[in-house]
Amino acid sequence: MRVAMIGTGYVGLTTGVCLAELGHDVVCADIDGNRIAQLRRGILPFAESGVAEMASRHMTRGRLHFTCDLANAVAERDIVMIAVGTPKGAEGEADLSFVRNAARQIAPAIAPKTVVTLKSTVVVGTAREVREIIASERGALDFWVTSNPEFLREGSAVADFLRPDRIVIGADDHDAAQRLIQLYQPLLREGIPLVETGTTNAELIKYAANAFLALKIGFINDVADLCEQIEGDISAVAQGIGLDRRIGSSFLAPGPGYGGSCFPKDTEAFAATGRRHKAPQPLVETLIVRNEKRKRGIAERVLRELSDIGNPTVGILGVAFKANTDDVRESAALAIVPILQQAGVSVRAFDPWAQTKAAALLPSVAWHDDPYAALENVDLGLILTEWEAFRSLDLARLALSMRNRILFDCRNLLEPQEMPRHGFRYLSLGRGGVP
Ligand code: NAD
Numbered sequence: 507m508r509v510a511m512i513g514t515g516y517v518g519l520t521t522g523v524c525l526a527e528l529g530h531d532v533v534c535a536d537i538d539g540n541r542i543a544q545l546r547r548g549i550l551p552f553a554e555s556g557v558a559e560m561a562s563r564h565m566t567r568g569r570l571h572f573t574c575d576l577a578n579a580v581a582e583r584d585i586v587m588i589a590v591g592t593p594k595g596a597e598g599e600a601d602l603s604f605v606r607n608a609a610r611q612i613a614p615a616i617a618p619k620t621v622v623t624l625k626s627t628v629v630v631g632t633a634r635e636v637r638e639i640i641a642s643e644r645g646a647l648d649f650w651v652t653s654n655p656e657f658l659r660e661g662s663a664v665a666d667f668l669r670p671d672r673i674v675i676g677a678d679d680h681d682a683a684q685r686l687i688q689l690y691q692p693l694l695r696e697g698i699p700l701v702e703t704g705t706t707n708a709e710l711i712k713y714a715a716n717a718f719l720a721l722k723i724g725f726i727n728d729v730a731d732l733c734e735q736i737e738g739d740i741s742a743v744a745q746g747i748g749l750d751r752r753i754g755s756s757f758l759a760p761g762p763g764y765g766g767s768c769f770p771k772d773t774e775a776f777a778a779t780g781r782r783h784k785a786p787q788p789l790v791e792t793l794i795v796r797n798e799k800r801k802r803g804i805a806e807r808v809l810r811e812l813s814d815i816g817n818p819t820v821g822i823l824g825v826a827f828k829a830n831t832d833d834v835r836e837s838a839a840l841a842i843v844p845i846l847q848q849a850g851v852s853v854r855a856f857d858p859w860a861q862t863k864a865a866a867l868l869p870s871v872a873w874h875d876d877p878y879a880a881l882e883n884v885d886l887g888l889i890l891t892e893w894e895a896f897r898s899l900d901l902a903r904l905a906l907s908m909r910n911r912i913l914f915d916c917r918n919l920l921e922p923q924e925m926p927r928h929g930f931r932y933l934s935l936g937r938g939g940v941p
Pocket of ligand 1: 512513514515516517518535536537538541576589590591592604607608611625626627628656657658659660767768
């Protein structure tokens with residue numbers, strides 16, 4: 507099939523490249539000329555395992571193209587996917603201005619019988635709104651607007667796209683649904699479950715799924731707090747909970763509060779949708795407040811540890827919102843570092859992939875090329891991202907180079923029993939029963 511992808515961010519680019527992998531002819535369009543120029547030279551705007559290799563292969567085969575010319579991109583395409591950003595807007599509502607602009611830009615150029623599909627995470631009613639925008643420009647043109655939310659995760663985006671738990675197709679018209687089913691046929695043939703429904707349900711599925719996953723994180727964080735008070739161990743409790751198949755073991759690790767480009771904005775948009783339609787979502791409303799409080803709480807705990815130390819320095823390990831990505835949007839580090847700095851703490855930091863992006867947002871941090879340099883002469887080491895490499899830190903080496911041996915491990919990566927041997931005061935989350 508001939509597909510146009512509008513927007514070449516994490517979702518648009520990964521989806522475009524993966525659709526080429528499935529055998530389709532894909533043109534990816536973006537209004538960011540610099541981004542398109544780089545992509546044509548094989549340079550990605552983000553780090554995501556596997557995407558660059560696949561992109562280069564399909565560009566060479568002539569199945570993947572990049573352009574800034576949106577009109578040209580969408581003309582004579584079977585499917586036009588919109589994958590632009592939907593950031594947080596006023597009052598927690600999703601800011602749909604990029605989606606609306608994209609709709610206005612493609613409207614004059616789409617061919618009759620085009621299926622326009624919303625890959626972006628959008629609030630209920632957006633497919634209908636996009637239909638109206640295009641119809642107001644093209645009058646009697648025969649076209650469809652559908653919803654096909656994306657569930658891929660940064661860090662495992664290619665695998666998630668090619669082996670998803672399900673594909674959700676929201677269409678209010680049978681022929682439009684069939685077009686999308688044909689697009690995904692190579693995956694559906696492998697037995698990937700399909701949820702075929704209307705656009706309203708598809709739009710709600712995406713928000714409800716993200717809100718539910720965020721609730722799991724918020725819940726386990728609260729249970730971890732309880733464990734600390736009662737000498738409990740959150741890893742045993744999470745294992746005991748997660749083996750119940752009705753619950754499942756993923757998203758049951760305590761941490762410094764969820765972040766990233768999706769959960770914070772999507773929970774807020776979900777709650778705002780509830781308020782707007784007079785069906786409030788109090789669980790999610792509470793979660794949003796607690797999650798922000800958690801990030802502040804981590805910073806306050808660090809400051810308490812440093813209260814007797816003059817001119818304290820903290821070394822941060824990990825500024826990406828999670829491991830295996832360079833994305834720092836709404837990461838714990840972005841919330842915690844400014845609080846520490848305002849309290850007079852000097853901050854050094856290391857992240858394997860995310861330093862360049864974080865440096866633009868955290869200007870007064872001293873960046874280092876490896877974890878040991880970042881923790882040299884610091885009073886407290888603070889692990890914020892669950893990078894695998896941090897599990898095997900050489901504690902003897904750290905003990906010699908840190909000024910004060912305090913480690914606060916917000917991802918429970920290290921073994922508490924090892925700590926006293928190296929003279930560390932060790933703090934982690936939900937491990938009340940360990941030294
Ligand atoms: P992003 O910010 O990384 O990329 C958006 C891209 O769209 C940018 O390159 C921007 O230049 C481009 N763009 C904006 N307006 C445009 C226009 N009119 N025409 C062409 N290009 C335009 O966004 P993202 O992280 O890929 O997210 C996109 C959508 O997918 C969001 O709604 C997000 O919630 C959703 N989503 C994201 C993830 C994720 O892990 N990042 C996962 C699932 C769903």
